[in-house]
Structures are given as C-alpha cells and as structure tokens.
Amino acid sequence: MGEDTDTRKINHSFLRDHSYVTEADIISTVEFNHTGELLATGDKGGRVVIFQREPESKNAPHSQGEYDVYSTFQSHEPEFDYLKSLEIEEKINKIKWLPQQNAAHSLLSTNDKTIKLWKITERDKRPEGYNLKDEEGKLKDLSTVTSLQVPVLKPMDLMVEVSPRRVFANGHTYHINSISVNSDCETYMSADDLRINLWHLAITDRSFNIVDIKPANMEDLTEVITASEFHPHHCNLFVYSSSKGSLRLCDMRAAALCDKHSKLFEEPEDPSNRSFFSEIISSVSDVKFSRSGRYMLTRDYLTVKVWDLNMEARPVETYQVGAAASKSRSPSERVTRFFPAPPPSASVIMTGAYNNFFRMFDRNTKRDVTLEASRESSKPRAVLKPRRVCVGGKRRRDDISVDSLDFTKKILHTAWHPAENIIAIAATNNLYIFQDKVNSEMH
C-alpha cells in the first residue's frame, strides 16, 4: 500500500488528541440480515441505520455491490424511571433481524429495558386521480366534479417507511444484554444480567421467564448472565454464558424454568495460571452458535474458543487474540459468526481488539492475521495490510509496539455477511465494510 510511516504516526496522534466523536454516534451493534442484503447498525443515541447493498451493475463495475444508507430511524428515546430516579439509556444494545416472510423486513431492537419490533416497507408507487381529493390532498369542491375516474398507481421515488409494530416493555429489571429469535420464527428470548424471558412475537403484554439465577439473598450473588442465543435449528435449545466463563445449554422441553442446565461447558482453571484476575479474564462476553449448530464460539478477555456441543469438558479450539498471550491486552467484547465457506465447515473466525485492530483466524491452516480498521490505514478499495504488534526486541518498520496500542479504540462489534466474504466492523462511530478480493492477501 506504500504507506508513509511518518504520516501514519502523525495521524495516529492526531486522532488521540482530538476526540471529535459525538457520543451519540458511537455504534453499539451491527447485524446483517439473513440474505446479507441489509446491514443494520444501532448507536448510543438510540438510532438505527440500515444499509442496503446496491445491486452490481455492469455500468459501474467498481461499485461491486457497495452498501448505501437505506433508512435511518430513531428506535429508542431516553426514558426516566421515576421510582428509582434513574435515566434509562437509549443506547441500542442489540439488533436482530427476523426471517423475511413477505416483501417487508422486520427487526427487533433493544435498549437496556425495552424491545421493539420494527417493520420496514418500501413504497414506490402512489395512487393518483382521486375523485374527492385533489393532488395536494384537499377536498375538492363537489360541484366541480363532473365525471368519475379510477385512481391509477403511478411510480414515485422510493420511500422507505419504518413503523414500530410491537413494544415489549416491562419485562426486565436488569439490563438486557441479548436478544435471539427462535428458529420457529414465532418466539424470541431476551436476557438480562439475571433472567431470561421468552416472548411471542405477537404478544407484548406477557412473557415467560425461563431462566432465573437471581439468588434469594443478593449478598450471595456471584455470577451474572452475559449473553444468550437460541440454537439455529432446534427450537427447544438455547445457550447462555456467564461472567464465570461457563456456558449452559438448556432444553426447554425439560422444564418450564430452565435453571437446571442440560449441559455445562466449562474449561477447568489452569492452576499455573491462576491469579486474582482469573475470573475476570475468563468471563465470557459473547456466545454464538455456528451455522450448523454443532459448535459454539465464545469470546473472553484473551481468547476466542470453539466448543463442540458434544464435549463439555473443554473447548476444541482456542485462539489467542493478543499478540503475545502473556502480555496481551487486546481483547474485545463481541464475537462474530462463523464464515460459511465453500468447504462444508466454517473456516475463519473474526474478532475485534484494541487499537482498532481486528483479528482473523483460519481454522484450517491455523494461521491468523491482524488487520486495522481506520481511515489512515485504508483508502477505499485498497487492500488491507496485515499489522503486527511486537512485544519487544526487534521491531520491523511497520510494527506497532504493544505499549503504544490505543486502548480507547476498540472494536467491539463486528458482523459477517451470511453468504459472502464481506465483513462489517464498527470502530467507535465509524463503520467499515471490507470485501474479499480474488487476489487478496487475506488467509
């Protein structure tokens, strides 16, 4: 790419000293829909921005199906809890698309307390030629109407309309951290720190509590729920992760209240690595099922782990996210889905890190690469250059020293297109979309 090292250094420090980011613009979640045609982002200001992929046209071969803004709407507003004198943030914690069942698209968006179902429809035709109203909509003077006409649908500029169809409120005492749509397409679950509720998409005035880990005495609280997800194929199975680093697979057929897990996935603590921070390090920040439903992917402070549903004792694969495990401090919080590669099994894992880096692990070759999402290091359509973080000793020209990593810049939210090599990376208030090129150097 022919970067000038000096320029990069200057830009690096410029970014650090000037925080021009409006807090409300900070992206808090990113999610592709099931076809990958639409990409939704939620931000701290309670807004949802939906991008649509432009169809590839022969006239503009360079466009290559780029994503443009499709619709923007205010999903959540800040609220005030009068009883506790607390403000409820409007920040969008999660967005989940519903499977498309007709011409309209639907998605669920949630903040800390309330989940909303939005319907997104397109309008590209407009009826003209009303008998009683004129073009501006004003009632006609009936005495001027001498003949009847049939209104005709005429094309108009595309208008995207978003309307709230359901509001699922008052279901959670604590902060909602996950929502997951069931494969039955009728129900979904929402999880907060201590409880998980099951909702029906059409019913807003009641929900079923299916997991409750709140102790009778709050002094005994030692563990909270950090994430949860339904199995992609079995509508009775779901998993939730905890702050202690364990995963619990629950079967809703076993009992109405799934406090007792069906399977517990936990890696025993390595006694040689034990420290005061073992628990903090092992706290799972996100869990996702693979597309096949056979595997789960989890993210904790230092690693990304792949678990086989058939083996509870330990993960089948572990990837270190830091440059060097012992000195690594490059974790992040969100984990992406598997990449449905042409080979039958998913092959590449991606996760975010500090300094606007993100890491990709190839499960087959066991190779990994660190890439950066920033304006300075990537011009539009330029090929990303792998970055190296060096711990000490010899340092190559373009390496970043581990001490100069910027820990205020973290990539928390990433998403992978369900079918193609397209990834969306949210870095603070910027959204980067990277596509795979045929002659790319990515492993």
Added chain:
Amino acid sequence: MLSKGLKRKREDELEKETLAVDAWWLGPRPPAVAQAPPAVASSSLFDLSVLKLHHSLRQSEPDLRHLVLVVNTLRRIQASMAPEAPLSPVPSPPPAPGAAADSLLASSDAALSASMASLLEDLSHIEGLSQAPQPLVDEGPPGRPTSGAPPSLGALDLLGPATGCLLDDELEGLFEDIDTSMYDSELWAPASEGVKPGPEAGPGKEETLELDEAELDYLLDVLVGTQALERPPGPGR
C-alpha cells in the same frame, strides 16, 4: 493514557495511586502505611478493587456484571490475604518481625471481613430496591410463567414504561428508598485503618501476578468494556 512508547515508572504509578487512595478515604491514615514499600502488590490491588467497587456502588444504577466481577476478585484477594490461604498456591507470608506486626495482621483481617461484609450488605441493599416481585415463581411450584396472574400483570402493564419498576418492589420496598445509607460515604471510616495489613502480607503474592498496577487498572475497567465510552455519572444516572 500512555503516550507512544513511554513507560511510566512503577514508583511513580504507585505514588499516584496512593495519593488517590488517600484523598478517597478522607481521613488520617496511619503513618506506617504511607511509608509502605512499593512492593505491596496485593494490598494495592485490594485498594484498587475497593476503589472500583465503591465507584461502581456510588453510581445510581450499578452495573451488575462489573460489581460481581469486582466483588469476586476482592473475595479472592481477601481469601489470599488471610493467614490460611486455600486459594493461593503462594507460600504463606514470612514470619512477622514482631508482635506488633502480628497484631496488625490479626486486626486487619477482622477489619477486612467487616469491610467486605458492609460492602456486600450495601450491594444487597441497593439490589433490594430493584427486586422483582415474582412471588408466583418463588412461592409456587417452580416454572410458573409470570403470566400466571394475568389480572395483576395486565394492570401493571397498562402503566407506562417509567413506572414499570413498580413490578420490582413490594409495597414496603417503596419506602426503602428513604434509607440513605447507600449515599453515606462514611462507609469506609471504620475499615480504613485496617485495610492495609502491612508489608508482610504483600510480597509473597507478587509472583502470582503477571500484570502490574497499570494493567490491573485497565483489566478491571475492561469488565465494562463500554465504560470508557459512557457518559460520566451525573444527577440521576
């Protein structure tokens, strides 16, 4: 926080941290503590954790995940600081040079327990305000859905989102709000003198910690990864 390539000196960092702890406790500290050698890793760790916990508790709506992780870490540290340390593989601290040091350790354990107990009590007190009623789930047969009492739920649901928290409390719980103990900063006064057990308890624990002070601070902050991006606590937040 770090300028590029620059490393802070360990002594500088500990100094800063000690000063910060001083200001926080608002009270006179025993002179012995101020002269503690820099290598008091685990007690500084404890202070750091306690600072974070108190900061978290002071926020009107504490982040449960953050709280739980910090409290669990504190418990671990406390357990390892106790004379019998089942958790930590590190050998017990070297014999204290004098009886005075022994009594300091003994009293510090008691004070530690007291401070931990009061901490947890505070936590439960705050959480008591946000208890969900769900009496049906607790009392009745397990697994009853919350819709088991449709009339009451329906009535509650007709209220706006702001009053949804009425779900949380029993009637008596409404009056718990009057108790101001959670705003009391004297929480730390009785415990402050005992929290630093002295240099003897510290050095043995250092080897178990691969990370230094600055990294601990970051680690604890990472628990709430988005905390760096959050608005500073203001009135009502």
